[in-house]
Amino acid sequence: MGSLPKYKEPKIIRAKRGWFIALYYLRPDSSGYKRFELSGGINYVHDLGEREKEIQAMLKFLKKELEQGFNPFFPDIEERYENAIQEKKQSIVKAEREMSGWDLLTGLEKFTADCRARNLAERTVSTYESFINNIKEWIEANEKVDMRVCEATLSDMLEFLDTYYDEEGWSPRTYNNHAKFLVTLFGRLKKLEKRENPDIEYRIDLSDIELKKDRAEKNRYYTPAVAERVKKELEKDSDLYNYVKWIFYSCMRPREIRLLQVKHIDLNARQIKAIAPTAKTGDRYVPISDELMELIQSMSLTELPLNFYVFGRGNKPSEFKTNKDGFSVRYKPIKDQLGLDNKYTLYGWKHTRVVNLLMAGFSDQEVMTLTGHTDYQSFMAYKRELMVDSSIMKGKTISL
Structure with missing residues (x-):
């Protein structure tokens, strides 16, 4: 029976607990192999690409040392290797410090x-x-x-x-x-x-960033004819229909509704608090109309624990948040069935509410309490995007 080789080929191990080089070296009494795990500070390198380069270099260094007689069981030789690793670690830390930057x-x-x-x-x-x-x-x-x-x-x-x-x-x-x-x-x-850090170098170049055309129509509002067709389909999915009603009656953004908890609903003051940073415009209060009040009561929301999300996991009231596109996925088949393009979105129901209120004669100031706009100029820009004009040439003009 031939003698066992002094060591097995060292291999890189990329484990969750950290990366290292596994070295199996024959015990002095030839009773078997002992496993050594050599990391040399490689896990201080957070960039995986850089870490890969460094550990490959360490593996090459180790193989060369083994060829020259390195034996981890001999303290003097092990110390020589550890010193070399320590130098490598210091160079890694130095390189990391030089390349470090703000997250x-x-x-x-x-x-x-x-x-x-x-x-x-x-x-x-x-x-x-x-x-x-x-x-x-x-x-x-x-x-x-x-x-x-x-x-x-x-x-x-x-x-x-x-x-x-x-x-x-x-x-x-x-x-x-x-x-x-x-x-x-x-x-x-x-x-x-x-x-x-004067040596810091930025990779980003935003000179080629393209802007959207301001007149590009996005989140198209639903005309009465289209709205009626969609509502007939929504009635088949009560959770989705309630979500659409929330957008319509409250004029809250989908993200605000997705993160809305029962504790934010105050029926006595008839208002809902949209909390920053979930609200685009910061902390604001949304008035509860009669229609929204009826919706809240029909969902028995105030009987739920205060930490429950109105639309949580599974798109139902829950103590856990829902994902971003849950309702969008459920809404798409309705649009496909009715032949509506991607400009018809869930958020478009907010715009539909705004158009309906303006056409019904509600003032800009009244509607602004719903939309969350803090100044009249931005609200007027919003109206222009919707191409809403509730007065010009809509009444009787001149007969021929």
């Missing part, structure tokens, strides 16, 4: 603090914060908390913009406002971070 959430905090330090108008800061809240939600939902600002790309930002444009029913104007803010945000962050 996205830290960058957003730095930006906000800088805005206040420069004494920007409170209205400007408030607007920026509404944009930032959307970015934060996207970061957390897509597990990008550890991404560094310097590593962000145009592709990442387009993913953010397109996700909210489609799932949150953004208008072209809202999309464009966020796109322009991203240019401001990353331009400023680059200057701020370079003050701390």
Whole structure:
């Protein structure tokens, strides 16, 4: 029987608990192999691409040492190897320090603090914060908390913009406002971070970001004829129909409704509190009309625990949040059946409510209490997007 080889070929192990090189070396008494796990600080490198390069280099180094007689059972030789690994670890830490930068959430905090330090108008800061809240939600939902600002790309930002444009029913104007803010945000962050680390390099280039045409119709409102056809189909799905009613009667954004809890509904004061950052315009109060009151009572919402979401898991009242596209998936077959294109969205029911109220003679100021607009100019821009005019040439003119 031949003698056993001194060691088995070392292999890289990429385990959840950490990466290391597994080395099986023959025991001094030849009774079998002992496994050694050599990491050398490789798990300090968070970028997986860089970590792969480093551990491959360590494997190559180890193989060379083994060929030259390295034996982990001999302390003096092991110490030599450990010293070499320690030097490698220090170089890794140094490289990581040189390449380190602010993560996205830290960058957003730095930006906000800088805005206040420069004494920007409170209205400007408030607007920026509404944009930032959307970015934060996207970061957390897509597990990008550890991404560094310097590593962000145009592709990442387009993913953010397109996700909210489609799932949150953004208008072209809202999309464009966020796109322009991203240019401001990353331009400023680059200057701020370079003050701390002059060697930092940013990958992102927003010079090619394309804006939506302002007149592009998105979230088309439902004319009475179309609305009636859709409602007949909605009646077959009570949960979906209730969700549409919530959008219509409250004029809340789908995201606001998705994160609405029972504790936010005050029937005595007849108002609902939409809490920032779930609300686009920050904390605001939504009046409860008779129709919305009837809907709340029919769903027996006030009898539920205060922490229950109105539309939670399974798109029913629950203590757990629902996912973003649950109702959109259920709504699509209705649109397909009726031949409606993707401009007819769930969010379009909010616009339908606004159009109906204006056509019924409610004033702009009254409707603004529902939409959440804080100034008349932005509301007028919103009306122009809907192409709503409730007065001109709608009455009797001149007979021929």
